Amino acid sequence: MIDYWKMDHWLLLVLINGCIRACADKNLNQTKDPHRSIIRESDFESLIDWSTSFNDKGEKMKRIVKKEDYIQSLKDLHHMVYYNGKRVEDVTGHPALRPHINAAALTYELALRPEYEELMTATSHLTGKKINRFTHIHQSVDDLIKKVQMLRLIAHETGTCFQRCVGFDGLNAVYMTTYDVDQKYKKGYFERLKQYLIHIQESNAMVVGGMTDPKGDRSLPPTKQSDPDLFTHVVERRPDGIVIRGAKAHQTGAVNSHEILIMPTQAMREDERDYALVCALPLNAPGVILIFGRQTNEERKFEEGIDIGNPEFGLVGGEALVVFEDVFVPWERVFLCGEYDMAGILVERFATLHRQNYGGCKGGVSDILIGASALAAEFQGTANASHIKDKLADMIHLAETIYAGSVACSAMGYKTPSGAYYPDPLLANTTKHNVTRHIYEIARLAHDIAGGIIATMPFQGDLESSEVGHYVKKYLAGAKDVPVETRMKILRLIENMSGGTALAESMHGAGSPQTQKVMYGRLGNLEQKKRWAKRLVGID
Numbered sequence: 001m002i003d004y005w006k007m008d009h010w011l012l013l014v015l016i017n018g019c020i021r022a023c024a025d026k027n028l029n030q031t032k033d034p035h036r037s038i039i040r041e042s043d044f045e046s047l048i049d050w051s052t053s054f055n056d057k058g059e060k061m062k063r064i065v066k067k068e069d070y071i072q073s074l075k076d077l078h079h080m081v082y083y084n085g086k087r088v089e090d091v092t093g094h095p096a097l098r099p100h101i102n103a104a105a106l107t108y109e110l111a112l113r114p115e116y117e118e119l120m121t122a123t124s125h126l127t128g129k130k131i132n133r134f135t136h137i138h139q140s141v142d143d144l145i146k147k148v149q150m151l152r153l154i155a156h157e158t159g160t161c162f163q164r165c166v167g168f169d170g171l172n173a174v175y176m177t178t179y180d181v182d183q184k185y186k187k188g189y190f191e192r193l194k195q196y197l198i199h200i201q202e203s204n205a206m207v208v209g210g211m212t213d214p215k216g217d218r219s220l221p222p223t224k225q226s227d228p229d230l231f232t233h234v235v236e237r238r239p240d241g242i243v244i245r246g247a248k249a250h251q252t253g254a255v256n257s258h259e260i261l262i263m264p265t266q267a268m269r270e271d272e273r274d275y276a277l278v279c280a281l282p283l284n285a286p287g288v289i290l291i292f293g294r295q296t297n298e299e300r301k302f303e304e305g306i307d308i309g310n311p312e313f314g315l316v317g318g319e320a321l322v323v324f325e326d327v328f329v330p331w332e333r334v335f336l337c338g339e340y341d342m343a344g345i346l347v348e349r350f351a352t353l354h355r356q357n358y359g360g361c362k363g364g365v366s367d368i369l370i371g372a373s374a375l376a377a378e379f380q381g382t383a384n385a386s387h388i389k390d391k392l393a394d395m396i397h398l399a400e401t402i403y404a405g406s407v408a409c410s411a412m413g414y415k416t417p418s419g420a421y422y423p424d425p426l427l428a429n430t431t432k433h434n435v436t437r438h439i440y441e442i443a444r445l446a447h448d449i450a451g452g453i454i455a456t457m458p459f460q461g462d463l464e465s466s467e468v469g470h471y472v473k474k475y476l477a478g479a480k481d482v483p484v485e486t487r488m489k490i491l492r493l494i495e496n497m498s499g500g501t502a503l504a505e506s507m508h509g510a511g512s513p514q515t516q517k518v519m520y521g522r523l524g525n526l527e528q529k530k531r532w533a534k535r536l537v538g539i540d
């Protein structure tokens with residue numbers, strides 16, 4: 001790989017000019033496409049390349065507009081991704097990774113559809129240009145609500161996690177916190193962050209928000225771990241930047257992102273300054289290694305057809321362990337370094353912003369599961385049974401309850417000193433906490449309605465077998481005129497969406513339930529509640 005931080009300036013200019021010309025040609029062609037109708041004249045201005053990210057050919061990243069650009073950008077990235085012990089040369093061609101890429105690609109594709117323009121795009125408060133909402137800093141309560149509506153919309157299209165929200169929330173959390181840090185320490189982080197944000201908005205790059213450290217022995221702080229790298233930290237400070245080491249775990253969408261925004265995993269103390277770190281890296285930076293996590297029914301991704309369940313978009317986000325092996329970060333990309341007292345508020349803000357989402361995306365995913373359950377009942381002739389109607393009503397109630405929580409915390413959001421808007425943290429935590437329970441109940445009801453067949457159904461290969469296929473068709477027949485293949489597709493979709501990895505993700509994504517309970521202790525105002533109770537009965 002080239003040393004992308006030290007390229008000659010003349011070479012950079014040549015590459016930038018070439019990139020601008022190539023992008024201009026490409027976008028001129030795009031304007032002929034009717035689906036590109038929201039690409040405006042002003043988009044040509046965005047071809048001014050703010051990028052400081054490079055692929056390993058030394059080419060600057062181009063602006064990603066449509067799905068195909070996104071796929072090509074991942075091919076060009078040549079980052080170090082491992083799957084089951086082997087290096088993946090092209091993530092876009094790997095059957096286990098491609099479904100997650102397809103889901104994230106919709107965050108680009110839907111932004112080009114006129115009917116979704118209001119939800120999927122926003123106006124940058126920094127440049128005044130139209131940008132993808134996933135790169136926006138919330139400027140109003142309306143922005144917060146639109147975010148939730150957008151997530152439910154995309155969930156309806158994918159039936160799974162589309163991953164891009166993590167970086168979106170990271171950018172917003174870091175934006176409001178660097179402002180506060182600079183009010184206190186005057187380090188210039190906020191202005192740096194704004195320049196980085198312009199780069200992300202202009203390139204339309206996908207950012208993964210890297211918060212969760214491996215943490216080793218949870219009873220010990222970072223400095224007392226047997227291995228100091230179990231928390232990501234600074235190992236060297238240089239005139240031109242810092243060197244970091246460590247890892248981030250469970251990183252949703254990391255293998256198909258372009259950048260990682262590293263944040264501290266928890267509040268830090270004075271002796272933990274080296275762990276109070278916020279910085280951004282291109283994922284193809286030397287020393288960054290991504291190891292993809294195994295999912296439930298992982299092997300089915302290598303098949304085609306019915307047994308996969310959700311063939312195009314897969315199962316939840318696709319998580320990876322991201323390792324930083326002495327990675328250099330120039331100061332321009334460092335947004336917190338040693339200001340340990342600000343780590344806690346940053347973590348709290350990121351968590352709140354991501355917990356705000358869960359009634360949106362999980363509400364949308366639940367809608368699919370409810371629809372699939374209703375179809376399963378129809379296909380087996382139980383749709384008119386009163387207990388089935390009752391269970392479907394319960395599922396809708398639970399899905400709308402989590403969605404209502406996301407809308408409520410957004411509606412009760414407020415402006416922070418940075419100008420960015422922030423959802424009500426107590427309500428956002430409550431929303432996520434409800435998701436850790438309601439998704440399990442929705443899945444339980446789906447299993448109840450669909451029946452044990454989701455766990456015992458034969459393979460697609462049996463259905464198509466010349467020897468036993470006729471038995472499968474005979475004995476898996478349901479309601480009249482419903483092909484067995486149709487019934488099997490819906491049952492496999494329910495299996496895909498309601499078991500294993502999908503449930504664990506709802507429990508622990510955006511923080512485990514106990515972290516929400518910690519927030520109730522902080523924000524729940526128990527003392528005030530006691531005062532109200534005492535006042536009613538006349539206790540001093």
Ligand code: SF4
Nearest residue numbers: 161162163165357361
């Ligand atoms: Fe976005 Fe939901 Fe996936 Fe989180 S779980 S990244 S909020 S789609």
